[in-house]
Amino acid sequence: MTDTPKLIAPRLPRGFEDRSARDIAAVDAMIARIRAVYERYGFDPVETPLFEYTETLGKFLPDTDRPNAGVFSLQDDDEQWLSLRYDLTAPLARYFAENFESLPKPYRSYRQGYVFRNEKPGPGRFRQFMQFDADTVGAAGPAADAEMCMMMADTMDALGLSGQYVVRVNNRKVLDGVLEGIGLGPADPARSLVVLRAIDKLDRLGDDGVRQLLGKGREDESGDFTKGAELGADAIGKVLAYTGASGQGEDLFGTLRGLVSGNARGEEGVSELEAMAALFAAAGYGPDRIRIDPSVVRGLEYYTGPVFEIELTFEVTNEKGQPVVFGSVGGGGRYDGLVSRFRKDPVPATGFSIGVSRLANALKLTGNLVASDVIGPVVVLVMDREAISDYQQMVAELRNAGIRAEMYLGSSGMNAQMKYANRRNAPAVVIQGSNEREEGVVTIKDMVAGLEAAKAFTDNAEMKAARPAQFSAPRTGLVEAVERVLRADGGAA
RNA sequence: GCCGCCUUAGCUCAGUUGGUUAGAGCGCUAGAUUGUGGAUCUAGAGGUCCUCCGUUCAAUCCGGAGAGGCGGUACCA
Numbered sequence: 154m155t156d157t158p159k160l161i162a163p164r165l166p167r168g169f170e171d172r173s174a175r176d177i178a179a180v181d182a183m184i185a186r187i188r189a190v191y192e193r194y195g196f197d198p199v200e201t202p203l204f205e206y207t208e209t210l211g212k213f214l215p216d217t218d219r220p221n222a223g224v225f226s227l228q229d230d231d232e233q234w235l236s237l238r239y240d241l242t243a244p245l246a247r248y249f250a251e252n253f254e255s256l257p258k259p260y261r262s263y264r265q266g267y268v269f270r271n272e273k274p275g276p277g278r279f280r281q282f283m284q285f286d287a288d289t290v291g292a293a294g295p296a297a298d299a300e301m302c303m304m305m306a307d308t309m310d311a312l313g314l315s316g317q318y319v320v321r322v323n324n325r326k327v328l329d330g331v332l333e334g335i336g337l338g339p340a341d342p343a344r345s346l347v348v349l350r351a352i353d354k355l356d357r358l359g360d361d362g363v364r365q366l367l368g369k370g371r372e373d374e375s376g377d378f379t380k381g382a383e384l385g386a387d388a389i390g391k392v393l394a395y396t397g398a399s400g401q402g403e404d405l406f407g408t409l410r411g412l413v414s415g416n417a418r419g420e421e422g423v424s425e426l427e428a429m430a431a432l433f434a435a436a437g438y439g440p441d442r443i444r445i446d447p448s449v450v451r452g453l454e455y456y457t458g459p460v461f462e463i464e465l466t467f468e469v470t471n472e473k474g475q476p477v478v479f480g481s482v483g484g485g486g487r488y489d490g491l492v493s494r495f496r497k498d499p500v501p502a503t504g505f506s507i508g509v510s511r512l513a514n515a516l517k518l519t520g521n522l523v524a525s526d527v528i529g530p531v532v533v534l535v536m537d538r539e540a541i542s543d544y545q546q547m548v549a550e551l552r553n554a555g556i557r558a559e560m561y562l563g564s565s566g567m568n569a570q571m572k573y574a575n576r577r578n579a580p581a582v583v584i585q586g587s588n589e590r591e592e593g594v595v596t597i598k599d600m601v602a603g604l605e606a607a608k609a610f611t612d613n614a615e616m617k618a619a620r621p622a623q624f625s626a627p628r629t630g631l632v633e634a635v636e637r638v639l640r641a642d643g644g645a646a
Numbered sequence: 647g648c649c650g651c652c653u654u655a656g657c658u659c660a661g662u663u664g665g666u667u668a669g670a671g672c673g674c675u676a677g678a679u680u681g682u683g684g685a686u687c688u689a690g691a692g693g694u695c696c697u698c699c700g701u702u703c704a705a706u707c708c709g710g711a712g713a714g715g716c717g718g719u720a721c722c723a
Contacts, residue, residue: 582683
């Protein structure tokens with residue numbers, strides 16, 4: 154009877170984020186900059202929904218009907234499975250295939266939005282996060298891939314990260330050539346995959362760790378054992394020679410051609426890399442911005458040619474000052490097979506994705522995020538409850554003049570109202586008690602100048618008595634007086 | 647998924663060798679001669695000591711299981 158109802162703990166599901174006004178403003182600014190670059194390259198926006206039929210996304214567990222590994226799924230009322238999209242590429246493939254008749258080809262589009270992954274979150278890894286993609290569908294040549302790389306570089310520059318990133322480029326065909334050279338490749342897809350995964354860990358485990366993974370396997374510090382690819386010493390040497398191939402230009406291409414000599418697919422890959430390198434050079438993108446790097450593999454099977462990723466070249470530390478291992482903040486490649494799930498004829502495609510959330514997170518930790526505090530509204534204090542209609546009228550006048558303004562709606566005294574205005578980051582407050590009302594004036598306080606002036610006082614009572622940074626204005630001149638304060642504070646930042 | 651560590655107020659943490667009313671700092675909400683932000687002073691709110699089961703006269707504390715958090719590792723379209 155008198156039991157209080159059981160309270161629900163207010164808690165954020167793990168792997169998800171709340172975003173403050175400040176975060177939203179910062180990410181919005183990032184998005185606007187990215188969009189401007191994509192637009193300049195001639196890409197058009199397109200938006201698809203958060204849900205797709207699970208089969209569209211291409212994820213089913215073979216032995217169960219429930220598609221739930223890694224994806225958030227639910228069953229529609231007609232019993233079809235729907236899933237939240239886990240990237241923006243599969244939905245694009247669906248959209249392209251479904252609207253094939255009416256779209257221009259090559260089809261160049263960009264889109265930005267949240268994607269969802271139902272897996273263990275970690276620092277910089279969320280279960281809902283934002284990506285910003287661009288893709289060219291229906292263009293087969295390396296020029297389309299090269300354009301993607303250059304656009305990624307330009308985007309990073311536009312985000313104010315000049316000199317702090319590098320776009321690393323490789324070609325899957327070269328890697329396939331190397332694998333075939335040691336008897337793997339299509340002949341042994343399972344072990345090939347183990348090799349790919351091992352190479353992908355080069356940055357974290359180094360040559361020695363990868364050597365173990367290519368051989369018998371590796372035991373990590375928690376005692377967990379990862380089975381290796383069981384390659385012989387000779388084969389391991391070849392793989393590491395490939396991933397370790399350094400230099401740029403003819404030096405590198407010579408080495409690569411030697412490693413895949415006699416393998417048609419591998420040689421084709423080297424030629425594509427050369428073609429892309431020539432385009433980068435012609436357009437003025439040096440190896441400080443875009444670099445050919447054989448250690449880039451980008452995990453997954455669906456890439457069929459060039460692959461690329463953006464790496465931040467500065468160290469990221471968390472709030473406690475510990476270094477944070479940040480994966481790539483963007484990447485992509487050519488995926489000629491993706492649309493073929495929907496159409497018989499093959500459709501070549503290439504594209505890339507920027508992890509907006511992850512990048513924002515990195516920039517936040519390094520202080521590079523272009524975030525300024527959101528400027529709050531002008532707050533009209535409520536000094537006398539009976540005079541509320543007067544205050545409301547002042548707010549209306551300010552709003553009609555295009556000024557962000559509000560009347561204090563709480564029930565506390567003046568002190569609390571000032572604290573409220575402070576916390577809202579209000580640039581000014583409007584005060585009218587009975588004294589002012591009788592004289593037909595209002596008191597305007599400049600909150601920015603006021604805070605500065607208050608630092609000169611050590612005694613609270615003195616500060617209150619001095620009432621710094623405020624002035625009296627005729628009631629009829631309210632808007633003009635407030636505008637003057639806003640201009641003095643720098644207006645919109 | 648596997649391995650390790652952790653869980654007491656919103657946050658960071660004390661503490662109780664098993665015993666009546668579990669504490670601090672910060673933060674939060676307010677007050678200090680109609681009426682001034684920071685600093686200061688005063689007061690207040692805020693706890694299933696992660697949950698359940700067991701042992702015990704008695705469990706926040708001991709035992710077991712579970713959940714959650716953190717880290718590593720695997721996977722990552």
